[in-house]
Amino acid sequence: MSKRGGGPLLQLTLWRLRELMREPEAVFWVFAFPILLALALGIAFKNRAPQALAVAVQGTTGRADSAVAALGVESRLRVVALDSVEAYRRLRTGRVALVVVPGDPLTFRYDSTREESHLARLLAHAALQQAAGRRDVRDVRDVTTAERGARYIDFLIPGLLGLNIMGTGMWGIGFGIVQTRQRGLLKRLVASPMRKSEFMLGQVLARLVFLVFEVGVVLAFGALAFGVPLRGSLLHLSVIVLAGALAFSGLGLLVASRPRTVEGVSGLMNLAMVPMWVLSGVFFAWSHFPEAMHPFIRLLPLTALNDGLRAVLLEGAGIGTTLGLLANMAMWAVGSFAVSLKIFRWS
Amino acid sequence: MTPDAAIRCRGLVKHYGDVVAVDGLDLEVRPGECFGLLGPNGAGKTTTVEILQGLLPPTAGSVEVLGRTWDRDRAELRQRLGTQLQETLFPEKLTVRETLQLFRSFYRRGMDVEDALAVVGLEEKRTARVKQLSGGQRQRLAIAVALVSEPELLFLDEPTAGLDPQARRQLWEIVLALRARGRTVLLTTHYMDEAERLCDRVAVVDHGRMIALGTPQELIASLGAEHVVEFAAADGAALAPAALRALPGVTAVHAEDGTVRLTVARIHETVPALMALVRDRAIELTRLVTHHATLEDVFLHLTGRSLRDE
Ligand SMILES: Nc1ncnc2c1ncn2[C@@H]1O[C@H](COP(=O)(O)OP(=O)(O)O)[C@@H](O)[C@H]1O
Ligand SMILES: [Mg+2]
Numbered sequence: 001m002s003k004r005g006g007g008p009l010l011q012l013t014l015w016r017l018r019e020l021m022r023e024p025e026a027v028f029w030v031f032a033f034p035i036l037l038a039l040a041l042g043i044a045f046k047n048r049a050p051q052a053l054a055v056a057v058q059g060t061t062g063r064a065d066s067a068v069a070a071l072g073v074e075s076r077l078r079v080v081a082l083d084s085v086e087a088y089r090r091l092r093t094g095r096v097a098l099v100v101v102p103g104d105p106l107t108f109r110y111d112s113t114r115e116e117s118h119l120a121r122l123l124a125h126a127a128l129q130q131a132a133g134r135r136d137v138r139d140v141r142d143v144t145t146a147e148r149g150a151r152y153i154d155f156l157i158p159g160l161l162g163l164n165i166m167g168t169g170m171w172g173i174g175f176g177i178v179q180t181r182q183r184g185l186l187k188r189l190v191a192s193p194m195r196k197s198e199f200m201l202g203q204v205l206a207r208l209v210f211l212v213f214e215v216g217v218v219l220a221f222g223a224l225a226f227g228v229p230l231r232g233s234l235l236h237l238s239v240i241v242l243a244g245a246l247a248f249s250g251l252g253l254l255v256a257s258r259p260r261t262v263e264g265v266s267g268l269m270n271l272a273m274v275p276m277w278v279l280s281g282v283f284f285a286w287s288h289f290p291e292a293m294h295p296f297i298r299l300l301p302l303t304a305l306n307d308g309l310r311a312v313l314l315e316g317a318g319i320g321t322t323l324g325l326l327a328n329m330a331m332w333a334v335g336s337f338a339v340s341l342k343i344f345r346w347s
Numbered sequence: 348m349t350p351d352a353a354i355r356c357r358g359l360v361k362h363y364g365d366v367v368a369v370d371g372l373d374l375e376v377r378p379g380e381c382f383g384l385l386g387p388n389g390a391g392k393t394t395t396v397e398i399l400q401g402l403l404p405p406t407a408g409s410v411e412v413l414g415r416t417w418d419r420d421r422a423e424l425r426q427r428l429g430t431q432l433q434e435t436l437f438p439e440k441l442t443v444r445e446t447l448q449l450f451r452s453f454y455r456r457g458m459d460v461e462d463a464l465a466v467v468g469l470e471e472k473r474t475a476r477v478k479q480l481s482g483g484q485r486q487r488l489a490i491a492v493a494l495v496s497e498p499e500l501l502f503l504d505e506p507t508a509g510l511d512p513q514a515r516r517q518l519w520e521i522v523l524a525l526r527a528r529g530r531t532v533l534l535t536t537h538y539m540d541e542a543e544r545l546c547d548r549v550a551v552v553d554h555g556r557m558i559a560l561g562t563p564q565e566l567i568a569s570l571g572a573e574h575v576v577e578f579a580a581a582d583g584a585a586l587a588p589a590a591l592r593a594l595p596g597v598t599a600v601h602a603e604d605g606t607v608r609l610t611v612a613r614i615h616e617t618v619p620a621l622m623a624l625v626r627d628r629a630i631e632l633t634r635l636v637t638h639h640a641t642l643e644d645v646f647l648h649l650t651g652r653s654l655r656d657e
Contacts, residue, residue, distance in 0.1 A: 011452040015441060022440040183436035191400055191432065192496075193425035194453045347402065 008194060012202025016176060017209060026172070030210060034164040034218050041160075041283075042153045042226050052078040053120040054096040056087040063102040070131030071100070074123050100124055154229070157222035158309035159282040164218060165211065165244045166276065166302050170269055172210070173203050173252030178265040181256075187347040197341070204249040211245050231316030240312055240322060243329035244305035250336030251301070257340045276302035304328040352411070353378045353500050353531045354399055359408035361394050361555075368394040370555035372408070376500075376533055381526045383546030384535040385642060387652075391555035392535035393433050396504050399533070400430055413500060426455060429498030431489040433505050439478035443469055443488055446477060447495055454496035463495040467521055483514025490521060501525070503534040507541060519544060539642035551646060558649050566645045572598040572612040575640050576621065579606045581631040586624065594620045599648065606634070610644065 020026050055077050057067050064081055071079045082090070090096040091109065097120040101107035106128060110117035130136075180186050189199065222228035230237065255272055259265040279286060279293075280302035289297060297303050304325040311317035311325075354376040361369040369391040376382040384392045397403045399410055401417035401424065410417065415424050437446050447460045464470050467487040472480065480488065486506060493501055503522070507515040515538075522545050525532060536542050542549045543563040551559040551566070559566055567573070580586070586607070591600045596613035611617045614637060625632060647653055 008452040011449045015438065015445070015449050018445065019438060019440045180438075183438075184432060184434040185436065185438070187402060188430075188432050188435040188492075191402055191425070191428075191430050192450060192453045193422065 016206030074127040162306040169248030170252040174256040177256035232312035240308040246333035247301040247329040250333040253340040254336040380547040381532040383542040383549040385542040386552035429493035430502040444473040457496040574611040574614040576609040579634040
């Protein structure tokens with residue numbers, strides 16, 4: 001064994017691992033990038049709920065002053081008095097949600113397609129009526145919750161994890177292979193008795209070793225910095241991550257099967273990944289897209305991976321409930337692996 | 348039981364669309380010899396050795412390597428051959444030793460990685476990254492990789508192309524040591540001095556065809572003369588070829604770009620006669636060189652072109 005320096009599969013895997021580890025850029029994209037992105041988005045969306053809505057009161061007359069005072073009682077509104085030109089300019093550009101025009105009748109101007117405008121109108125209406133002497137006829141008590149798992153960051157972290165598994169899987173494998181081809185190394189390798197399937201397997205195994213750290217780092221960060229929960233079992237999580245990694249390794253092999261240049265493979269890679277960035281529910285739920293698109297979106301491997309990750313992390317789903325998603329990813333993995341072996345260009 | 352030929356190919360043809368890269372090549376490489384394919388760039392050398400190694404399918408023709416064919420015995424042949432391809436860049440981030448270990452792992456039998464390093468003199472570079480190697484060192488690594496399985500047949504495609512003279516000498520020493528130990532080697536080159544120095548037999552190829560075959564000595568002897576006299580005259584003043592051919596000891600005359608090359612059997616007779624002729628005609632010589640005939644002269648004689656300026 002020592003004379004052969006380990007089996008070929010071990011050597012092929014070590015080769016890729018060494019290349020990945022000795023490339024500082026790769027380490028950045030794999031570990032630092034998802035954390036920085038999560039941090040930035042996490043901070044941006046952390047205090048989303050209690051943001052005050054901007055409301056403009058038109059004019060500077062005494063009536064306007066009393067309207068400003070009446071609205072100031074409502075803490076969920078931020079009130080400014082503006083002349084009519086400036087007030088409408090800000091309404092048009094979305095910098096105020098509502099323009100209040102004092103007078104008789106009192107006028108509310110707003111864009112009826114904007115949700116926050118409706119909310120601002122309700123709040124402003126209540127505040128102004130109350131200031132004018134309206135009395136509520138029933139007593140009301142508010143009870144609020146801030147449940148972990150329901151915040152935007154809880155939605156986002158599994159999405160970023162899925163995105164990272166897709167990106168590093170496809171880039172890591174696709175780039176490495178095309179570079180090997182470009183350097184004439186693939187041809188040199190097939191001139192030796194190396195098994196082609198072991199070469200491909202070595203690429204995938206090296207990815208899986210990296211994956212353990214990659215997923216661990218992102219999840220640990222999510223848990224420590226934002227308290228993102230892991231409600232399901234670690235085993236179930238591992239199965240989903242593994243299925244996703246295999247699906248995207250397969251796709252990475254597939255896009256790298258033919259191109260002779262790094263530019264060529266980059267194009268194919270973006271063609272495959274950009275639709276999933278948008279459609280597969282990374283930053284917002286894919287259910288926002290029209291119903292007619294749902295069957296297609298559900299087919300995408302990143303959709304399956306993201307849904308699976310959210311199910312296990314946020315809902316604590318058992319493995320039985322994600323079998324369909326696992327089957328989807330397995331299908332992508334097996335299908336793309338088989339096709340790439342067939343069409344692969346070895347020189 | 349060794350077959351009588353390490354390589355035998357008949358009627359080898361390779362087309363790339365309209366380009367005919369190999370045009371009916373017959374080759375026979377004997378066990379234990381260092382066989383050279385000598386030809387200019389684009390002659391079809393790389394195409395030929397890649398077909399012989401089962402990396403390219405031929406358009407027509409038959410190939411037998413170590414008595415086997417690629418169709419039936421591919422896996423076995425891969426174990427028994429070693430190769431250095433013309434354009435391989437090994438992974439830059441691996442060390443020399445790791446690269447050898449990777450390739451060693453593919454073979455059932457072979458030598459220790461350290462021994463392979465010793466054969467090519469790269470012991471002190473074992474932990475250096477490939478990225479840090481010079482061109483000559485990279486080429487020596489490629490040969491170590493080819494040798495690590497102790498192949499019965501070794502392919503070297505232009506092992507010294509693009510190297511400085513010192514690095515070339517080092518590679519020559521490695522190949523000569525292999526030859527001395529009775530390795531079977533098929534080597535391609537476009538350097539005539541390399542073919543002359545390293546090869547037991549040489550096939551001269553041009554436009555995908557073999558135009559001469561023999562030991563370097565036989566090929567040079569086929570010129571019918573051992574020396575070459577080369578001269579150029581000022582102002583392009585010309586001497587009639589007939590007058591030159593009439594000089595004693597001259598077997599061939601070749602004029603190109605103002606330079607005249609005489610292939611000469613008895614240099615001690617030719618040179619004084621040439622000098623007398625030049626003085627009689629009051630021609631001023633700007634250049635006069637004599638040297639032993641080389642494979643370069645053989646190629647020039649056969650094609651009318653020089654090997655280098657392709
Ligand atoms: N993949 C290819 N596609 C088209 N033409 C090629 C290809 N490879 C080689 N050729 C052509 O075939 C001829 C022989 O090339 P090659 O075998 O590389 O010659 P050598 O190794 O002697 O320099 C050249 O004219 C070359 O341009
Ligand atoms: Mg060549």
